[in-house]
Amino acid sequence: MGLLLSGRPARAWNPGGYPALSEIMLDSLNSAIRWLATCVLLVGLLQSSPASAFVEVRQHKMQCSAAFPCPWELQDRVNFWIDIYSRWDSQDAVLHDSVVPSRVYKVIEGRACGRKGNTAFIKDQKKRIAAELHTLAKKVDRKSPVNSAYQKHLLKLFPERSGADIRRAAGDIRCQSGNRDGFASALRRFGTYGPMVRRVLKNSGLHSDIQYLPFVESSYSPKAYSRVGAAGLWQIMPATGRTLGLELDATVDERLDPEAASWAAARYLKDARKTLTVAAQAKNNRVSHSELSPFVITSYNYGVNGMRRAIKKIGPDYMQVINQYRSRKFQVAVKNFYAGFLAARHVARNQKRFFGDIKPGRPLQYQTLILDRQVSIARVQSIFGLSEAELKVLNPALTRFVWHGWRFIPDGYKLRLPRRQDSWSNHVARLRMMPFETRQGGSVEYTVRTGDTACGIAAAFRADCRELIAINGLNRKAVIRVGQKLQVPAKGRSRSRVAQRGRYEIQPGDSACIVADHFGVDCDDLLAANGLHRGSVLQVGASLVIPGTIPTAPGGSYTVGQGDSACSIASRHGISCDALLAANGLAKSDLIFPGQTLTVPGVAAPGTSTDRASAQEPAQTLAYTVVGGDSACRIAARFQVPCRRLIADNALGKEALIRPGQSLTIMGVPASLARSYSSSAKVAKVAVASVEAKSSADAAWSKIAESVGDSSGSGLSGVSPLDRPIDLSVQTSAVDGRTLYRINVEPEETLGHYSDWLHLGGVTKIRELNGYDATQVLASGDALLLPVADRMQRDTFERRREEYHRVLVEEFKENFEVTGANEYKIQSGDSLWVLAREFELPIWVITRYNPELRSSPPRAGKSITIPRIRSRQG
Structure with missing residues (x-):
């Protein structure tokens, strides 16, 4: 085939000067074969290595300014991002070197990074490229010839021809999706919001080129919402928003308002320049305004304190910082942020060259x-x-x-x-x-809309999620459908409380079935235990017997540590917060202190049985036939056995699904209770005299609870951790004749939030009460005292705090869905911030799935649950 492609065979002599018929036929045949061979070769190249595989980043002539310089060392990075914005679409995967972004190994059309179904393919492509690089490194070290076209292409990307550099690059292959189509859409939105942004920048005394920063942040979309929780045109985090004066509560999130967010971003950029000027001049008092611009822009992604530390360590030379500064947080996105800004500016300024005529959106009027x-x-x-x-x-x-x-x-x-x-x-x-509008008291009927969840609706109406689930007869996963009508219980209902072991004091608005559901027992069993029927009227203040409630095993105790709260201790021991509070005579609002000893109900002292049956009463094993309306935990409560044990013993799995007619083995039933059921057709005694608690059952339940994500005993095990209510109440305690009010700090909370929720008008009182100076930084789990004057102020604080966190949940769910979860073993040096960056998740999402991290820092070697999420926008 090589001969045919290189030329025709020598012709035989022909005295007449005209080509013989055989020669004409041979020429025709050779032409056809040449054409066919060429096609085969092209097809082979296309199949083995896409036509775009040998792509090189284009060189672009930059238009720089004194305000925002273009260091020549940054040119290749900028060229790469210009191509990302203007050359490759969002469906294209660009495989490149994360350290030297312009080193592009392959471009794969129609295989965007991170999209569902592409992960395994992209991973395989990275392995193939890494293998090619390792082979190339060996050849370079041995000075062997490089023959294949692809390896010649790779070698061109390493002009210094260092085998060590090539081997290092094999471990730094990164996938970046193109954004040409996204940038084109951003240019249309630029027409809508650009005039407003320019006006704000001008009035703030900032350079007009900053108008190109939202191209990098949000593609000029005010609806943009990132995986880590940043929102709006300027991608502002919740805590940062409060610092910059933006409102974020149950009704308003000003991060999503383009104008309000633009004023906030302008304020940040002005303050950042002042802060970084001081830091830079401490290292070099001759540093110019222009030299600081790359630091100011980069700080918008990395944070002003991060850039200040980098300047302090390396100095105010931007390229030296990029090449020399080392920090676990100073990674690819940060190092490319200023280059991305310059690239966006170049493409937006030259949009006609890259995109032709794009009709801009109309400015808002x-x-x-x-x-x-x-x-x-x-x-x-x-x-x-x-x-x-x-x-x-x-x-x-x-x-x-x-x-x-x-x-x-x-x-x-x-x-x-x-x-x-x-x-x-x-x-x-x-x-x-028109007359003023007010909310009606009592329960209301609500029609489910897209994106709603049962607990989200309950939180919005300030109702208890468990009560909403119970009165609407929802299953353990609280599944609801669009258009369904739900009865939402009246807000402000007091939480259930146990008056004494095994009894419950009726609260206003209670019904027998709501109380039964709260304690995980069958409604009919509760009615029977109290001589009531379905039509009975409950009297507020009267006492109900709760069947299956057994006194606490003696000796179970816990010594309170730094950062503990009552509910975090309960979660750690797999019991409900209400149960722990009742066992210690505490209210939800009571304060606990390090060193205090708490009784933990259901936790046995050393040497005692963990079974609920007493030592004097032998346990029985029964066979039970499931009937309609049963659930695993209700059956367990009826027979006074742990639900987790029943699930494990019958291998019901994390969903704990049962069906009518199914036979369940119930081990550890008290003998007296077993006798009372002996005449029932649903129950049969199994020939086992007694059963001891088995560690294997406990281990099985731990795995189930871990996979479901619920170890709190909240009664909402089937509900997503994002929707389960968390304890955000203010704890109180009398000390030296005065009442102290304390909370544990949650992610995305600031002193400014606390001041707003308490209507203090500033943070000075909070700082003084806690002995904080102006540099004190809050961390999740910190114990903080609050200057609360009265019950009304405390109630307002708790309500606004709960609403703030509910809004974070609802906005996140509107933009992302949880598709599963992975187990991760915490490494040395991991903090919540590091974990959030590593997995691209808000800190509060990580703590919702791992409640223990709300009150204590990550500990190396411990396994935690990391949810997998997917954008709802595709």
Whole structure:
């Protein structure tokens, strides 16, 4: 085939000068074969290595300025990001060197990084490239010839021809999706929001080139929401938002308001430049404004304190910092942030060259109405004749709590309406003439909407999730469907409390079945134990016997440590918080202190049985036939055995699914209880005299609980950890004649939040009470005293705190879904911040799946659960 491709065979002599027929036929045949061989070769190349595999990053002529310089050492990085933004689409995978981004090994069309179904393929491609690099490194070391086309391409990427560098690169292969289509869409949005951003920058005294930063942050989308919880056009984190003066509560998230967020970003950038100027001048007092610009831009991703530390260690030379600074947090995204900014600026300035004519979006035009009262979104739509979609475009800061009708738009909110000639004057007058809206007391009926969850709805209405599940007859996973009508119990109901062991004091609004569900017992069993029937009326303050509630085994105790809370201790021991509080005569609001000894119900002292049956009463093993309406835990409660043990003994799996007619083995049933059921057709005695608690059953349950993600005993084991309520109450205690109020700090909380929720007007009182200076940084799990004046102030604080965290959950769920979970063993040096960066998750998501991390730091060697998430936007 090589001969045919290189030329025709020598012709035979022909005295007439005309080609013989045989020669014509031979020429035709040779031409056909040459054409066919060429096609085969091309197809082979396409199959073995995509046509784009030998791509090199293009060289682009930059247009730099004194305000934002382009160091020549950064040129190759900038070229790479220009190609990402303008050359390859979001469906293309660019496999490149993470240390030297412009070193592109292969571009694979239609196989975007991180997309469902592509992971294994991309991983295989990385292995193949790594193998090629290792082979190439050996050849370079041995000075052997490099013959294959692909290895010649790879060798060109290493001009210094160092085998060691090539081997290092084999371990640093990274996948980056293109973004040409995304950047084109961003340019359209730039037309809508760019004028507003430029106005804010000008009024803030900042350079207009900063208008290109949102291309890198959010592709100019005010709806953007990152895996770690940053939101909006400027990708602001919740805690940072409060520091920059943005509102984030149940009704409003100003991070999603492009104008409010732009003012916040401008404030950050101005403050960052001041802070970094001081740090830089301490190292070199001749550093220029221009030299600091790369640090200021990079700090928007890495944080101003991180850049200050880098300057302090290396000095105010940006390229030296990029090449020499070492920190676990100073990785690929940080090192490429300024280069990405320069690339975005170049592409946006030259959009016609890269994209042709793109029709920009129309700038927003609106009028603002400052509300003088709270008002429902339904009333606004009715009076102004506007659809939800029209209002959402202009008011993106309003949360789903408002759009779903769970909360009113607050008074003082600047409501944006489409611009009109008459300024909506008649409509505004009509609004102000209408009576004030108030919430009705008692239970309400709610129609489920897309994205709702049972516990999310309960939290929105300030109701107990377990009660909502019980009165609506939901299953253990609390599954609901769009359009379903739910009864939401009245808000503010007191939490259930045990008056004494085995008894419960009835609270306002209780029903027998709600109480039964709370304690995990069958409603009919509770009624029978108290001589009641379905129509019986419960009297507030009366006492109910709870069947299956057994006194605490003697000797179980726990000594409170630093950072502990009552509920974190309960979670650690696999019991409910209510049970631990009741066993110690505590209320949810009571304060506990390091060194204090608590009784842990159900925890046996050394040498005692962990079975619930007493030592004097032999346990029995029964066979039970499941009937309609049964659940595993209700059956376990009925026979006074641990639910976890019943699940493990019958290998029911993490879902604990049972079906009518199924036979279950129930071990460890007290003899007297077994006798009372002996006449039932559903129960048969198994010939085993007694049963001891088995460690294998406990181990099996631990695995089940771990996979389900619930060890709290909350009664919501089938519900996602994101939806389970967490204890955010203020703890109190009387010390030296005065009442102390204490909380444990949660992720994304700041002193500013606490000041807002307590209406203090500043953080000074909190700092003084805790002995903090201005440099003190809060960490998740820290114990903090609060300057609370009265019960009303405390209640307001708790309500606003719970709503804040509920909004974080709801916004996250709107943008991401949990697809599973992996086990991870904590390494030395891991902190919550490091884990969040490593797995690209908000810290609060990690602590929801691992409640013990709410009160204590990660400990090396311990295994934790890391959820896998996927964007709902595809």
